[in-house]
Amino acid sequence: xxxxxxxxxxxxxxxxxxxxxxxxxxxxxxxxxxxxxxxxxxxxxxxxxxxxxxxxxxxxxxxxxxxxxxxxxxxxxxxxxxxxxxxxxxxxxxxxxxxxxxxxxxxxxxxxxxxxxxxxxxxxxxxxxxxxxxxxxxxxxxxxxxxxxxxxxxxxxxxxxxxxxxxxxxxxxxxxxxxxxxxxxxxxxxxxxxxxxxxxxxxxxxxxxxxxxxxxxxxxxxxxxxxxx
Ligand SMILES: C[S@@+](CC[C@H](N)C(=O)[O-])C[C@H]1O[C@@H](n2cnc3c(N)ncnc32)[C@H](O)[C@@H]1O
Numbered sequence: 544x545x546x547x548x549x550x551x552x553x554x555x556x557x558x559x560x561x562x563x564x565x566x567x568x569x570x571x572x573x574x575x576x577x578x579x580x581x582x583x584x585x586x587x588x589x590x591x592x593x594x595x596x597x598x599x600x601x602x603x604x605x606x607x608x609x610x611x612x613x614x615x616x617x618x619x620x621x622x623x624x625x626x627x628x629x630x631x632x633x634x635x636x637x638x639x640x641x642x643x644x645x646x647x648x649x650x651x652x653x654x655x656x657x658x659x660x661x662x663x664x665x666x667x668x669x670x671x672x673x674x675x676x677x678x679x680x681x682x683x684x685x686x687x688x689x690x691x692x693x694x695x696x697x698x699x700x701x702x703x704x705x706x707x708x709x710x711x712x713x714x715x716x717x718x719x720x721x722x723x724x725x726x727x728x729x730x731x732x733x734x735x736x737x738x739x740x741x742x743x744x745x746x747x748x749x750x751x752x753x754x755x756x757x758x759x760x761x762x763x764x765x766x767x768x769x770x771x772x
Contacts, residue, residue: 553557567586568735568744568761573601575762575766579706580651580682587648587650588602588610588613588650588651589616590653590654591643591653592657593616603631604630606631606757608630611633611634612632613634615635615637615645616636617639622635622637645701648677650675658685659705659708660704660706663708665717668721680771681723684764685710685714686709687712688700690732691762693757711763718767721771724769724772726767731764731765733768736756736758737755742757745761
């Protein structure tokens with residue numbers, strides 16, 4: 544019997560509906576990110592690989608109203624995204640992270656679920672680092688997919704586009720490789736039984752009903768943040 548369940552962890556495929564139909568079970572990670580951002584001095588930020596809805600508006604909500612947020616994605620089809628609720632100016636840019644050219648340096652760059660798709664995440668980190676002012680920060684949210692469980696079976700990604708489904712394990716090394724310091728790391732693993740938030744999210748992502756009493760652990764999401772000298 545197949546002992547791994549396949550989960551497409553591409554929110555681009557699911558699109559905005561996932562966010563309207565199912566509350567994001569990773570909300571604690573988002574809350575930790577936004578409270579971290581609230582502690583920084585911010586006038587400009589960027590969300591790289593922002594996708595459809597992603598967390599762009601959560602990031603915008605942590606910025607002062609006069610700040611600018613660059614929402615960047617290589618795929619023009621993710622735009623226009625409604626940023627009507629954003630409390631600050633959001634500027635959408637169609638760009639590849641490897642050739643990132645922001646209008647100016649920013650105080651913080653955030654990316655979620657981007658590095659797992661990249662063949663050269665270190666090159667992407669270097670490209671992003673160039674656009675962070677000295678004293679700014681780079682915050683990464685990436686999964687360790689193989690920690691996920693449906694019952695006792697491990698979750699694995701079904702997407703061909705995912706290069707490293709466990710990239711979350713490498714975030715510390717990647718931040719160190721670009722000479723970031725004061726690195727902080729947290730990890731979040733939403734769990735629950737079948738009809739829980741975790742179960743509904745899994746069902747929305749995969750179309751698979753896990754059953755009402757099945758234990759579910761979603762893939763661990765790692766939040767790593769480094770200070771750029
Ligand atoms: C899995 S989605 C994540 C979307 C969003 N950050 C979120 O957390 O929901 C990955 C996004 O990265 C974008 N992407 C992939 N490769 C990229 C690249 N080389 N440069 C910029 N964006 C890229 C994709 O188009 C997609 O929108």
